Amino acid sequence: xxxPREGAISFLARDRTxxxxxxxxxxxxxxxxxxxxxxxxxxAFSVFKTPLVERFGTGLTPIAIIxxxxxxxLGLSAAVFGTWVxxxxxxxxxxxxxxxxxxxxxxxxxxxxTSQLWLVYLGYGLIGGIGLGIGYISPVSxxxxxxxxxxxxxxxxxxxxxxxxxxxxxxxxxxxLTAYASNPVDAIVPSFLTLGVIYxxxxxxxxxxxxxxxxxxxxxxxxxxxxxETSALETTANVSADSAIRTPQFWLLWTVLFCNVTAxxxxxxxxxxxxxxFFAVTAAAAAGFVGLLSLANMAxxxxxxxxxxxxxxxxxxxxxxxxxxxxxxxxxSFGSASLAMFLVLTLVILSFYGGGFATIPAYLKDLFxxxxxxxxxxxxxxxxxxxxxxxPLIINAIADYQTSAGRTGAxxxxxxxxxxxxxxxxxxxxxxxxRPVDSRFHMDREEDREKETASxxxxxxxxx
Amino acid sequence: MSESESRGGQSGVxxxxxxxxxxxxxxxxxxxxxxxxxxxxxx
Numbered sequence: 001x002x003x004p005r006e007g008a009i010s011f012l013a014r015d016r017t018x019x020x021x022x023x024x025x026x027x028x029x030x031x032x033x034x035x036x037x038x039x040x041x042x043x044a045f046s047v048f049k050t051p052l053v054e055r056f057g058t059g060l061t062p063i064a065i066i067x068x069x070x071x072x073x074l075g076l077s078a079a080v081f082g083t084w085v086x087x088x089x090x091x092x093x094x095x096x097x098x099x100x101x102x103x104x105x106x107x108x109x110x111x112x113x114t115s116q117l118w119l120v121y122l123g124y125g126l127i128g129g130i131g132l133g134i135g136y137i138s139p140v141s142x143x144x145x146x147x148x149x150x151x152x153x154x155x156x157x158x159x160x161x162x163x164x165x166x167x168x169x170x171x172x173x174x175x176x177l178t179a180y181a182s183n184p185v186d187a188i189v190p191s192f193l194t195l196g197v198i199y200x201x202x203x204x205x206x207x208x209x210x211x212x213x214x215x216x217x218x219x220x221x222x223x224x225x226x227x228x229e230t231s232a233l234e235t236t237a238n239v240s241a242d243s244a245i246r247t248p249q250f251w252l253l254w255t256v257l258f259c260n261v262t263a264x265x266x267x268x269x270x271x272x273x274x275x276x277x278f279f280a281v282t283a284a285a286a287a288g289f290v291g292l293l294s295l296a297n298m299a300x301x302x303x304x305x306x307x308x309x310x311x312x313x314x315x316x317x318x319x320x321x322x323x324x325x326x327x328x329x330x331x332x333s334f335g336s337a338s339l340a341m342f343l344v345l346t347l348v349i350l351s352f353y354g355g356g357f358a359t360i361p362a363y364l365k366d367l368f369x370x371x372x373x374x375x376x377x378x379x380x381x382x383x384x385x386x387x388x389x390x391x392p393l394i395i396n397a398i399a400d401y402q403t404s405a406g407r408t409g410a411x412x413x414x415x416x417x418x419x420x421x422x423x424x425x426x427x428x429x430x431x432x433x434x435r436p437v438d439s440r441f442h443m444d445r446e447e448d449r450e451k452e453t454a455s456x457x458x459x460x461x462x463x464x
Numbered sequence: 465m466s467e468s469e470s471r472g473g474q475s476g477v478x479x480x481x482x483x484x485x486x487x488x489x490x491x492x493x494x495x496x497x498x499x500x501x502x503x504x505x506x507x
Protein backbone atom coordinates (compact mmCIF):
# COMPACT_ATOMS: atom_id res chain seq x y z
CA UNK A 1 0.00 0.00 0.00
CA UNK A 2 2.90 2.29 0.87
CA UNK A 3 4.40 2.34 -2.58
CA PRO A 4 1.30 3.36 -4.55
CA ARG A 5 0.53 6.11 -2.00
CA GLU A 6 4.07 7.44 -2.34
CA GLY A 7 3.67 7.19 -6.11
CA ALA A 8 0.45 9.19 -5.99
CA ILE A 9 2.02 11.83 -3.77
CA SER A 10 5.12 12.12 -5.92
CA PHE A 11 2.85 12.56 -8.97
CA LEU A 12 1.54 15.70 -7.31
CA ALA A 13 5.01 16.96 -6.34
CA ARG A 14 6.17 20.27 -7.77
CA ASP A 15 9.30 18.83 -9.43
CA ARG A 16 7.18 16.20 -11.21
CA THR A 17 5.23 18.99 -12.93
CA UNK A 18 8.24 20.65 -14.57
CA UNK A 19 7.65 20.50 -18.33
CA UNK A 20 10.17 18.87 -20.62
CA UNK A 21 11.62 20.57 -23.70
CA UNK A 22 9.15 21.18 -26.50
CA UNK A 23 6.10 21.22 -24.23
CA UNK A 24 3.24 23.12 -25.88
CA UNK A 25 2.40 26.04 -23.56
CA UNK A 26 -1.05 26.39 -25.17
CA UNK A 27 -2.06 23.29 -23.18
CA UNK A 28 -1.91 25.35 -19.99
CA UNK A 29 -4.74 27.87 -20.65
CA UNK A 30 -7.41 25.14 -21.15
CA UNK A 31 -6.09 23.33 -18.04
CA UNK A 32 -6.45 26.59 -16.10
CA UNK A 33 -9.86 27.27 -17.65
CA UNK A 34 -11.15 23.82 -16.61
CA UNK A 35 -10.50 24.83 -13.01
CA UNK A 36 -11.84 28.39 -13.28
CA UNK A 37 -14.96 27.39 -15.27
CA UNK A 38 -15.71 24.85 -12.52
CA UNK A 39 -15.27 27.14 -9.53
CA UNK A 40 -17.04 29.97 -11.41
CA UNK A 41 -20.25 28.05 -10.60
CA UNK A 42 -20.34 30.08 -7.40
CA UNK A 43 -21.85 33.00 -9.36
CA ALA A 44 -24.78 30.76 -10.38
CA PHE A 45 -25.58 29.83 -6.79
CA SER A 46 -28.68 32.04 -6.88
CA VAL A 47 -30.40 29.38 -9.05
CA PHE A 48 -30.50 27.16 -5.95
CA LYS A 49 -31.82 29.93 -3.69
CA THR A 50 -35.57 29.49 -4.12
CA PRO A 51 -35.57 25.65 -3.89
CA LEU A 52 -33.28 25.82 -0.82
CA VAL A 53 -35.53 28.38 0.90
CA GLU A 54 -38.48 26.05 0.32
CA ARG A 55 -36.55 22.91 1.37
CA PHE A 56 -35.39 24.37 4.69
CA GLY A 57 -38.55 26.43 5.26
CA THR A 58 -36.49 29.51 6.06
CA GLY A 59 -36.04 33.08 4.85
CA LEU A 60 -33.67 34.32 2.14
CA THR A 61 -30.98 35.51 4.56
CA PRO A 62 -29.97 32.09 6.04
CA ILE A 63 -29.62 30.80 2.46
CA ALA A 64 -27.71 33.90 1.29
CA ILE A 65 -25.22 33.23 4.12
CA ILE A 66 -24.03 30.10 2.23
CA UNK A 67 -22.75 32.31 -0.63
CA UNK A 68 -21.24 34.84 1.78
CA UNK A 69 -19.27 32.11 3.64
CA UNK A 70 -17.93 30.84 0.29
CA UNK A 71 -16.72 34.28 -0.81
CA UNK A 72 -15.17 35.08 2.59
CA UNK A 73 -13.42 31.67 2.58
CA LEU A 74 -12.22 32.32 -0.98
CA GLY A 75 -10.29 35.40 0.17
CA LEU A 76 -9.09 33.89 3.44
CA SER A 77 -7.91 30.59 1.96
CA ALA A 78 -6.19 32.36 -0.96
CA ALA A 79 -4.36 34.53 1.61
CA VAL A 80 -3.49 31.68 4.00
CA PHE A 81 -2.61 28.98 1.45
CA GLY A 82 -0.99 31.25 -1.17
CA THR A 83 2.56 30.51 -0.01
CA TRP A 84 1.78 26.77 0.13
CA VAL A 85 0.40 26.91 -3.43
CA UNK A 86 3.70 28.41 -4.66
CA UNK A 87 5.75 25.83 -2.73
CA UNK A 88 3.68 22.72 -3.51
CA UNK A 89 3.17 23.57 -7.19
CA UNK A 90 0.04 23.87 -9.34
CA UNK A 91 -0.83 20.16 -9.61
CA UNK A 92 -1.05 19.57 -5.85
CA UNK A 93 -2.96 22.86 -5.49
CA UNK A 94 -5.44 22.11 -8.28
CA UNK A 95 -5.89 18.54 -6.97
CA UNK A 96 -6.67 19.90 -3.49
CA UNK A 97 -9.02 22.52 -4.93
CA UNK A 98 -10.86 19.81 -6.90
CA UNK A 99 -11.32 17.66 -3.78
CA UNK A 100 -12.52 20.60 -1.67
CA UNK A 101 -14.88 22.05 -4.29
CA UNK A 102 -16.50 18.72 -5.23
CA UNK A 103 -16.77 17.46 -1.63
CA UNK A 104 -18.48 20.78 -0.86
CA UNK A 105 -21.29 19.65 -3.19
CA UNK A 106 -21.37 16.12 -1.74
CA UNK A 107 -21.54 17.34 1.89
CA UNK A 108 -24.21 19.87 0.93
CA UNK A 109 -26.25 17.09 -0.72
CA UNK A 110 -26.06 15.20 2.57
CA UNK A 111 -27.13 18.36 4.40
CA UNK A 112 -30.16 18.83 2.14
CA UNK A 113 -31.08 15.13 2.33
CA THR A 114 -30.97 15.19 6.15
CA SER A 115 -32.41 18.73 6.53
CA GLN A 116 -29.24 19.98 8.22
CA LEU A 117 -28.53 23.51 6.97
CA TRP A 118 -25.26 23.66 8.93
CA LEU A 119 -23.91 20.88 6.71
CA VAL A 120 -24.54 23.09 3.67
CA TYR A 121 -22.67 25.93 5.42
CA LEU A 122 -19.82 23.50 6.11
CA GLY A 123 -19.85 21.91 2.65
CA TYR A 124 -20.59 24.56 0.03
CA GLY A 125 -19.56 27.46 2.25
CA LEU A 126 -16.48 26.48 4.26
CA ILE A 127 -14.87 23.53 2.44
CA GLY A 128 -16.07 24.59 -1.00
CA GLY A 129 -14.84 28.12 -0.26
CA ILE A 130 -11.35 26.80 0.51
CA GLY A 131 -11.45 25.03 -2.87
CA LEU A 132 -12.44 28.34 -4.47
CA GLY A 133 -9.47 30.23 -3.01
CA ILE A 134 -6.84 27.62 -3.86
CA GLY A 135 -8.40 26.94 -7.26
CA TYR A 136 -8.53 30.66 -8.10
CA ILE A 137 -4.88 31.61 -7.51
CA SER A 138 -3.04 28.48 -8.64
CA PRO A 139 -3.83 28.55 -12.40
CA VAL A 140 -3.25 32.31 -12.51
CA SER A 141 0.29 32.21 -11.15
CA UNK A 142 1.10 29.21 -13.39
CA UNK A 143 -0.08 31.03 -16.51
CA UNK A 144 1.97 34.12 -15.62
CA UNK A 145 5.07 31.90 -15.56
CA UNK A 146 4.23 30.40 -18.99
CA UNK A 147 3.39 33.74 -20.63
CA UNK A 148 6.01 36.26 -19.46
CA UNK A 149 5.61 37.94 -22.86
CA UNK A 150 1.81 38.41 -22.44
CA UNK A 151 0.92 38.32 -18.71
CA UNK A 152 -2.29 40.33 -19.19
CA UNK A 153 -3.58 37.91 -21.82
CA UNK A 154 -2.64 34.95 -19.61
CA UNK A 155 -4.40 36.17 -16.48
CA UNK A 156 -7.35 37.40 -18.56
CA UNK A 157 -7.80 33.92 -20.05
CA UNK A 158 -7.97 32.20 -16.68
CA UNK A 159 -10.06 34.78 -14.87
CA UNK A 160 -12.42 34.99 -17.85
CA UNK A 161 -13.20 31.37 -16.98
CA UNK A 162 -14.31 32.36 -13.50
CA UNK A 163 -16.78 34.80 -15.04
CA UNK A 164 -17.82 32.28 -17.70
CA UNK A 165 -18.44 29.47 -15.19
CA UNK A 166 -21.80 30.93 -14.25
CA UNK A 167 -22.87 31.14 -17.90
CA UNK A 168 -22.56 27.35 -18.06
CA UNK A 169 -23.67 26.51 -14.52
CA UNK A 170 -26.78 28.68 -14.52
CA UNK A 171 -28.65 27.00 -17.44
CA UNK A 172 -27.14 23.61 -16.54
CA UNK A 173 -28.44 23.79 -12.95
CA UNK A 174 -31.79 25.00 -14.22
CA UNK A 175 -32.06 21.92 -16.46
CA UNK A 176 -30.89 19.52 -13.73
CA LEU A 177 -33.49 20.89 -11.30
CA THR A 178 -36.28 20.29 -13.83
CA ALA A 179 -34.90 16.97 -15.15
CA TYR A 180 -34.53 15.12 -11.83
CA ALA A 181 -37.99 15.84 -10.36
CA SER A 182 -41.24 17.62 -11.10
CA ASN A 183 -40.62 19.84 -8.06
CA PRO A 184 -37.14 21.50 -8.05
CA VAL A 185 -36.99 21.07 -4.26
CA ASP A 186 -36.79 17.28 -4.72
CA ALA A 187 -34.08 17.67 -7.33
CA ILE A 188 -31.54 19.57 -5.19
CA VAL A 189 -29.72 16.45 -3.89
CA PRO A 190 -29.18 14.71 -7.27
CA SER A 191 -28.29 18.09 -8.83
CA PHE A 192 -25.62 18.75 -6.18
CA LEU A 193 -24.23 15.23 -6.67
CA THR A 194 -24.15 15.58 -10.47
CA LEU A 195 -22.42 18.96 -10.33
CA GLY A 196 -19.92 17.59 -7.77
CA VAL A 197 -18.97 14.72 -10.09
CA ILE A 198 -18.74 16.94 -13.20
CA TYR A 199 -16.49 19.48 -11.45
CA UNK A 200 -14.32 16.77 -9.87
CA UNK A 201 -13.61 15.25 -13.29
CA UNK A 202 -13.06 18.61 -15.03
CA UNK A 203 -10.69 19.94 -12.36
CA UNK A 204 -8.77 16.66 -12.16
CA UNK A 205 -8.14 16.82 -15.93
CA UNK A 206 -6.79 20.33 -15.39
CA UNK A 207 -4.56 19.12 -12.54
CA UNK A 208 -3.29 16.23 -14.66
CA UNK A 209 -2.41 18.44 -17.65
CA UNK A 210 -0.88 21.40 -15.80
CA UNK A 211 2.91 21.86 -15.90
CA UNK A 212 5.40 24.45 -14.70
CA UNK A 213 8.06 25.76 -17.07
CA UNK A 214 11.70 24.87 -16.33
CA UNK A 215 13.72 27.56 -14.51
CA UNK A 216 15.61 28.61 -17.64
CA UNK A 217 12.65 28.29 -20.03
CA UNK A 218 11.45 31.24 -22.05
CA UNK A 219 9.11 31.56 -25.03
CA UNK A 220 10.72 31.00 -28.41
CA UNK A 221 12.07 34.23 -29.89
CA UNK A 222 11.49 36.21 -26.69
CA UNK A 223 14.18 37.58 -24.42
CA UNK A 224 13.42 38.98 -20.97
CA UNK A 225 13.43 42.80 -21.06
CA UNK A 226 16.35 44.48 -19.35
CA UNK A 227 15.83 47.04 -16.56
CA UNK A 228 16.16 49.83 -19.19
CA GLU A 229 13.59 48.26 -21.52
CA THR A 230 10.87 47.79 -18.92
CA SER A 231 8.30 50.44 -18.00
CA ALA A 232 8.94 52.52 -14.88
CA LEU A 233 6.69 50.32 -12.72
CA GLU A 234 7.96 46.96 -13.96
CA THR A 235 10.68 45.17 -12.07
CA THR A 236 13.01 42.39 -13.15
CA ALA A 237 13.59 41.54 -9.47
CA ASN A 238 11.35 39.58 -7.09
CA VAL A 239 9.68 40.49 -3.81
CA SER A 240 8.59 37.80 -1.32
CA ALA A 241 4.95 37.63 -0.20
CA ASP A 242 5.94 38.52 3.37
CA SER A 243 7.83 41.61 2.19
CA ALA A 244 5.13 42.59 -0.31
CA ILE A 245 2.52 43.20 2.38
CA ARG A 246 4.93 45.64 4.06
CA THR A 247 5.02 47.86 0.96
CA PRO A 248 2.62 50.78 0.36
CA GLN A 249 2.15 49.48 -3.21
CA PHE A 250 0.41 46.34 -1.92
CA TRP A 251 -2.09 48.33 0.14
CA LEU A 252 -2.68 50.82 -2.68
CA LEU A 253 -3.56 47.91 -4.99
CA TRP A 254 -5.69 46.41 -2.19
CA THR A 255 -7.63 49.71 -2.13
CA VAL A 256 -7.87 49.76 -5.95
CA LEU A 257 -9.31 46.22 -6.03
CA PHE A 258 -11.65 46.90 -3.10
CA CYS A 259 -13.06 50.03 -4.77
CA ASN A 260 -13.36 48.40 -8.20
CA VAL A 261 -15.18 45.36 -6.78
CA THR A 262 -17.45 47.40 -4.49
CA ALA A 263 -18.53 49.60 -7.41
CA UNK A 264 -19.16 46.55 -9.62
CA UNK A 265 -21.20 44.83 -6.93
CA UNK A 266 -23.11 48.09 -6.48
CA UNK A 267 -24.43 47.60 -10.00
CA UNK A 268 -24.69 43.80 -10.06
CA UNK A 269 -26.69 43.68 -6.83
CA UNK A 270 -29.33 46.04 -8.21
CA UNK A 271 -29.21 45.20 -11.90
CA UNK A 272 -32.54 43.39 -12.31
CA UNK A 273 -34.73 45.63 -10.10
CA UNK A 274 -32.92 48.74 -11.37
CA UNK A 275 -33.78 48.26 -15.05
CA UNK A 276 -37.37 47.42 -14.08
CA UNK A 277 -37.71 50.58 -11.99
CA PHE A 278 -35.98 52.76 -14.60
CA PHE A 279 -37.84 51.54 -17.71
CA ALA A 280 -40.72 49.33 -16.52
CA VAL A 281 -39.46 46.29 -18.48
CA THR A 282 -40.71 42.74 -17.79
CA ALA A 283 -39.04 40.29 -15.37
CA ALA A 284 -37.89 38.16 -18.34
CA ALA A 285 -36.25 41.21 -19.93
CA ALA A 286 -34.57 42.05 -16.62
CA ALA A 287 -33.15 38.49 -16.49
CA GLY A 288 -31.88 38.98 -20.05
CA PHE A 289 -30.21 42.21 -18.92
CA VAL A 290 -28.42 40.33 -16.10
CA GLY A 291 -27.24 37.79 -18.71
CA LEU A 292 -25.87 40.63 -20.87
CA LEU A 293 -24.02 42.03 -17.84
CA SER A 294 -22.42 38.60 -17.28
CA LEU A 295 -21.23 38.54 -20.90
CA ALA A 296 -19.78 42.07 -20.55
CA ASN A 297 -18.09 41.04 -17.31
CA MET A 298 -16.51 38.01 -19.02
CA ALA A 299 -15.51 39.89 -22.18
CA UNK A 300 -13.91 42.64 -20.07
CA UNK A 301 -11.76 40.08 -18.27
CA UNK A 302 -10.11 38.90 -21.48
CA UNK A 303 -10.34 42.08 -23.57
CA UNK A 304 -9.18 44.74 -21.11
CA UNK A 305 -6.56 42.53 -19.46
CA UNK A 306 -5.02 41.72 -22.88
CA UNK A 307 -5.09 45.43 -23.75
CA UNK A 308 -3.06 46.14 -20.60
CA UNK A 309 -0.11 44.27 -22.18
CA UNK A 310 0.10 47.12 -24.71
CA UNK A 311 -0.85 50.25 -22.76
CA UNK A 312 0.45 49.26 -19.31
CA UNK A 313 -1.20 48.27 -16.06
CA UNK A 314 -1.38 51.67 -14.34
CA UNK A 315 -2.94 53.43 -17.39
CA UNK A 316 -5.60 50.73 -17.81
CA UNK A 317 -6.66 51.14 -14.16
CA UNK A 318 -6.87 54.89 -14.83
CA UNK A 319 -9.42 53.96 -17.51
CA UNK A 320 -11.33 51.46 -15.30
CA UNK A 321 -11.55 53.88 -12.39
CA UNK A 322 -11.48 57.27 -14.15
CA UNK A 323 -13.81 56.57 -17.08
CA UNK A 324 -15.83 54.35 -14.69
CA UNK A 325 -16.33 57.34 -12.37
CA UNK A 326 -17.63 59.50 -15.23
CA UNK A 327 -19.93 56.72 -16.46
CA UNK A 328 -21.33 56.09 -12.99
CA UNK A 329 -21.95 59.83 -12.62
CA UNK A 330 -23.81 59.98 -15.96
CA UNK A 331 -25.80 56.87 -14.94
CA UNK A 332 -26.77 58.47 -11.62
CA SER A 333 -27.70 61.81 -13.21
CA PHE A 334 -29.29 60.86 -16.56
CA GLY A 335 -29.55 57.04 -16.51
CA SER A 336 -33.33 56.94 -16.83
CA ALA A 337 -33.36 59.19 -19.92
CA SER A 338 -32.71 56.47 -22.50
CA LEU A 339 -32.65 52.65 -22.45
CA ALA A 340 -29.88 52.54 -25.07
CA MET A 341 -27.66 54.88 -23.03
CA PHE A 342 -28.43 52.92 -19.86
CA LEU A 343 -27.38 49.67 -21.56
CA VAL A 344 -24.14 51.08 -22.97
CA LEU A 345 -23.14 52.62 -19.63
CA THR A 346 -23.89 49.54 -17.51
CA LEU A 347 -22.25 47.12 -19.95
CA VAL A 348 -19.04 49.16 -20.14
CA ILE A 349 -18.96 49.59 -16.33
CA LEU A 350 -19.32 45.80 -15.88
CA SER A 351 -16.58 45.16 -18.45
CA PHE A 352 -14.32 47.43 -16.33
CA TYR A 353 -15.31 45.43 -13.23
CA GLY A 354 -14.21 42.20 -14.95
CA GLY A 355 -11.09 43.85 -16.35
CA GLY A 356 -10.12 45.02 -12.87
CA PHE A 357 -10.22 41.46 -11.56
CA ALA A 358 -8.25 40.01 -14.47
CA THR A 359 -5.52 42.65 -14.69
CA ILE A 360 -4.58 42.71 -11.00
CA PRO A 361 -2.30 39.59 -11.08
CA ALA A 362 -0.35 41.06 -14.02
CA TYR A 363 -0.07 44.39 -12.12
CA LEU A 364 1.30 42.44 -9.12
CA LYS A 365 3.76 40.64 -11.39
CA ASP A 366 5.00 44.01 -12.74
CA LEU A 367 5.51 45.43 -9.24
CA PHE A 368 6.66 42.39 -7.25
CA UNK A 369 8.11 39.99 -9.86
CA UNK A 370 6.98 36.50 -10.77
CA UNK A 371 8.54 34.36 -7.97
CA UNK A 372 5.74 34.60 -5.39
CA UNK A 373 3.03 36.31 -7.41
CA UNK A 374 0.47 33.59 -6.52
CA UNK A 375 0.97 34.06 -2.78
CA UNK A 376 0.82 37.87 -3.10
CA UNK A 377 -2.31 37.61 -5.27
CA UNK A 378 -3.85 35.37 -2.62
CA UNK A 379 -3.31 37.97 0.08
CA UNK A 380 -4.68 40.74 -2.13
CA UNK A 381 -7.92 38.79 -2.65
CA UNK A 382 -8.93 39.63 0.94
CA UNK A 383 -9.99 42.93 -0.69
CA UNK A 384 -12.54 40.94 -2.68
CA UNK A 385 -13.89 39.27 0.46
CA UNK A 386 -14.14 42.64 2.20
CA UNK A 387 -15.90 44.20 -0.80
CA UNK A 388 -18.16 41.15 -1.11
CA UNK A 389 -19.42 41.79 2.40
CA UNK A 390 -19.32 45.62 2.45
CA UNK A 391 -20.77 46.22 -1.05
CA PRO A 392 -24.12 44.44 -0.65
CA LEU A 393 -24.47 45.76 2.94
CA ILE A 394 -24.10 49.39 1.77
CA ILE A 395 -26.37 48.92 -1.25
CA ASN A 396 -29.16 47.13 0.59
CA ALA A 397 -29.07 49.53 3.55
CA ILE A 398 -29.39 52.54 1.21
CA ALA A 399 -32.20 50.85 -0.77
CA ASP A 400 -34.10 50.18 2.49
CA TYR A 401 -33.55 53.80 3.59
CA GLN A 402 -34.77 55.20 0.27
CA THR A 403 -37.86 52.97 0.33
CA SER A 404 -38.72 54.02 3.89
CA ALA A 405 -38.27 57.66 2.80
CA GLY A 406 -41.04 57.08 0.25
CA ARG A 407 -38.88 57.26 -2.87
CA THR A 408 -39.80 55.23 -5.96
CA GLY A 409 -38.50 54.40 -9.46
CA ALA A 410 -35.07 55.71 -10.48
CA UNK A 411 -34.86 57.85 -7.29
CA UNK A 412 -34.35 54.65 -5.29
CA UNK A 413 -30.86 54.22 -6.76
CA UNK A 414 -29.53 57.77 -7.17
CA UNK A 415 -27.85 58.00 -3.75
CA UNK A 416 -26.12 54.61 -3.97
CA UNK A 417 -24.87 55.39 -7.49
CA UNK A 418 -23.38 58.69 -6.28
CA UNK A 419 -21.72 56.84 -3.38
CA UNK A 420 -20.16 54.48 -5.92
CA UNK A 421 -18.82 57.53 -7.78
CA UNK A 422 -17.02 58.48 -4.54
CA UNK A 423 -15.72 54.92 -4.09
CA UNK A 424 -14.28 54.95 -7.62
CA UNK A 425 -12.60 58.32 -7.03
CA UNK A 426 -10.82 56.84 -3.97
CA UNK A 427 -9.66 53.91 -6.14
CA UNK A 428 -8.48 56.30 -8.87
CA UNK A 429 -6.36 58.28 -6.38
CA UNK A 430 -4.92 55.06 -4.89
CA UNK A 431 -3.85 53.91 -8.38
CA UNK A 432 -2.39 57.36 -9.09
CA UNK A 433 -0.14 57.00 -6.01
CA UNK A 434 1.39 53.67 -7.12
CA ARG A 435 5.17 53.98 -7.57
CA PRO A 436 7.88 51.34 -8.20
CA VAL A 437 8.66 49.12 -5.21
CA ASP A 438 11.75 50.19 -3.27
CA SER A 439 14.71 47.92 -4.08
CA ARG A 440 15.29 47.23 -0.35
CA PHE A 441 12.27 44.85 -0.59
CA HIS A 442 13.81 42.82 -3.45
CA MET A 443 14.56 39.21 -2.55
CA ASP A 444 18.25 39.23 -3.58
CA ARG A 445 18.84 42.40 -1.53
CA GLU A 446 17.11 40.85 1.49
CA GLU A 447 19.14 37.64 1.11
CA ASP A 448 22.35 39.72 0.91
CA ARG A 449 21.37 41.56 4.08
CA GLU A 450 20.62 38.28 5.87
CA LYS A 451 23.97 36.84 4.78
CA GLU A 452 25.70 40.05 5.88
CA THR A 453 24.00 39.88 9.29
CA ALA A 454 24.89 36.21 9.63
CA SER A 455 28.54 36.78 8.70
CA UNK A 456 28.74 39.77 11.09
CA UNK A 457 27.30 37.54 13.80
CA UNK A 458 29.84 34.83 13.01
CA UNK A 459 32.68 37.35 13.03
CA UNK A 460 31.47 38.83 16.31
CA UNK A 461 31.16 35.29 17.68
CA UNK A 462 34.72 34.40 16.67
CA UNK A 463 36.03 37.64 18.18
CA UNK A 464 34.50 37.01 21.57
CA MET B 465 13.49 17.11 -36.49
CA SER B 466 13.50 13.35 -35.82
CA GLU B 467 10.48 11.15 -36.59
CA SER B 468 9.68 10.56 -32.88
CA GLU B 469 9.91 14.31 -32.11
CA SER B 470 7.56 15.02 -35.03
CA ARG B 471 5.06 12.43 -33.74
CA GLY B 472 5.31 13.92 -30.23
CA GLY B 473 4.65 17.40 -31.61
CA GLN B 474 1.60 16.17 -33.55
CA SER B 475 0.11 14.38 -30.52
CA GLY B 476 0.71 17.56 -28.47
CA VAL B 477 -1.33 19.52 -31.01
CA UNK B 478 -4.12 16.91 -30.90
CA UNK B 479 -4.24 17.04 -27.07
CA UNK B 480 -4.32 20.86 -27.22
CA UNK B 481 -7.25 20.79 -29.70
CA UNK B 482 -9.17 18.27 -27.55
CA UNK B 483 -8.58 20.30 -24.37
CA UNK B 484 -9.63 23.56 -25.99
CA UNK B 485 -12.77 21.86 -27.33
CA UNK B 486 -13.51 20.56 -23.81
CA UNK B 487 -13.42 24.13 -22.56
CA UNK B 488 -14.90 26.09 -25.44
CA UNK B 489 -17.90 23.89 -26.30
CA UNK B 490 -19.59 24.21 -22.87
CA UNK B 491 -18.66 27.89 -22.75
CA UNK B 492 -20.22 28.56 -26.16
CA UNK B 493 -23.32 26.60 -25.10
CA UNK B 494 -23.55 28.79 -21.98
CA UNK B 495 -23.15 31.98 -24.04
CA UNK B 496 -25.85 30.77 -26.47
CA UNK B 497 -28.22 30.03 -23.59
CA UNK B 498 -27.57 33.48 -22.12
CA UNK B 499 -28.13 35.21 -25.45
CA UNK B 500 -31.48 33.46 -25.92
CA UNK B 501 -32.48 35.01 -22.58
CA UNK B 502 -31.28 38.41 -23.77
CA UNK B 503 -33.75 38.31 -26.69
CA UNK B 504 -36.56 39.06 -24.23
CA UNK B 505 -34.89 42.40 -23.47
CA UNK B 506 -35.40 43.61 -27.03
CA UNK B 507 -38.65 41.77 -27.80
